[in-house]
Amino acid sequence: MRNLPRVVALSAVASLMLAACASGADEPADSADGGDNATGASASVEFEAKDPLTIGYSVYDLQNPYWQSYSAGVKAGGEEAGVNVVVVDQKSDQNQQVSGSLDLINQDISGLIVTPVQPTALPATIDAAHAAKIPVVIADIGTAGDYDAYIQSNNANGGALAAEYVIEQLGDVPGPHKVGVIELHAGSVVGEERVAEFVAAVDDHENFEIVSSLDGNDTVDGGFAAAQDMLSANPDLEVIYAANDDSAIGAQRAMETAGKSVADGFILIGFDGSDGALDLIEQGLMSATVAQDPYGQGVKAVETVLALLEGNDASYDDAENKTIFFPVEIVTADNMADFRASRAAQD
Structure with missing residues (x-):
């Protein structure tokens, strides 16, 4: 087992997590402190890469093709890095977002990726993850709390x-x-x-x-x-x-x-x-x-978790808000064939 010791605040508990659920899934976050830590992670948390190394993904809703593609990218990123990936479907349910994320944390994962149904429910989830020495990467939708990285389309x-x-x-x-x-x-x-x-x-x-x-x-x-x-x-x-x-x-x-x-x-x-x-x-x-490129973002989310676990630079585009902007492109009839071919290569 690789241990990267940290001081951890052990304040997050399941009851607080469930109480955190609220409306406003797309409200702006008032969260990230930006910190002065080189990796952007919470200054009081040192992460632990457990053995076997497993990354959990709490995904918005696998009935949606966009999140299917995102999940496929997370799995591909895990396979490429030689790490296990466990995916939990939140089914567009904010309570399941909280309980599913907590369940992943309790499975001794080393990193957590969350696409939140309600960003306002994130802070307690993040506190619980940090208490278990787990970095949290937010995958799209919106943010709140002391997350370690946020990946979104530009x-x-x-x-x-x-x-x-x-x-x-x-x-x-x-x-x-x-x-x-x-x-x-x-x-x-x-x-x-x-x-x-x-x-x-x-x-x-x-x-x-x-x-x-x-x-x-x-x-x-x-x-x-x-x-x-x-x-x-x-x-x-x-x-x-x-x-x-x-x-x-x-x-x-x-x-x-x-x-x-x-x-x-x-x-x-x-x-x-x-x-x-x-x-x-x-x-x-x-x-x-x-x-957008949800598959590519999924791969990037795994890469970001691993960088945080190793204590490396997460390569933020906006370091203050710990944000990574993923490229988008305009698709017309003129470049459709090339675009279709590039997406087919992801399958």
């Missing part, structure tokens, strides 16, 4: 890429061109990041005007309703940017109802890189999507 850059695409297509065409934005649900931090950079870039260009920004509630039906409203109020709308692919898919259906199509020059962009959006792009019914 959502702000994704919004900027979407704006860049729109400007490339219409920036030199006489305007102004009217643009609609479909947001994620209120309080979604990642949604705010995806929208803010897009809006800032488009607003800086005199040839565009954002005439509507509506909540699509992250769903196909919500995207349909939002797009229907903005198209009804703005029949000359030329662009819709949706902060996730489900909303974009709904928007495409609303476009059909309104007699609008990508083939006629309308621009429709989503965000995620989901199979449904990729299929629409191939069919010429959607312009582009900003694709």
Whole structure:
């Protein structure tokens, strides 16, 4: 057994963990202290790599293809590093997030990866893990507490890429061109990041005007309703940017109802890189999507846990908030074949 001794606060108990559950899954965290530790880990915790070395992943919901891919990446990262991986499905249940994470901690794991249903439930989970000398890597959604690393897609850059695409297509065409934005649900931090950079870039260009920004509630039906409203109020709308692919898919259906199509020059962009959006792009019914890489993030999460266990630099992009930003890319019909091939190689 490899032991890396630390002073540990033994204050976390299961009852506190269960009491920590609350609403607000996407509320901003008021958490990370940034610390002055070189690895970003809690200054009072020294981690222990147990034998056999096992990493636990408490995953949001394995019914969702995105988290299936993320889980596959975690497993692949573990296999590549020669470590065991145990996956627990939270089934979108905040109580199961807490109890499942605690169960993993009690299995003598050496590292914990959590995709939280409710970030507000994280602090007690993290305290319990640290009491057992276990580093905690938060995998997407949001953060709270004294976590050791947070991995998320570079959502702000994704919004900027979407704006860049729109400007490339219409920036030199006489305007102004009217643009609609479909947001994620209120309080979604990642949604705010995806929208803010897009809006800032488009607003800086005199040839565009954002005439509507509506909540699509992250769903196909919500995207349909939002797009229907903005198209009804703005029949000359030329662009819709949706902060996730489900909303974009709904928007495409609303476009059909309104007699609008990508083939006629309308621009429709989503965000995620989901199979449904990729299929629409191939069919010429959607312009582009900003694709995330959940599989790659899963691999990176394992690498980060191992770096923390060894006391190495976790290579944060934002050291103050212990955050690693994972790259995103814009996918269009032009680069679809290469993108599909790269994702097939992950299987």
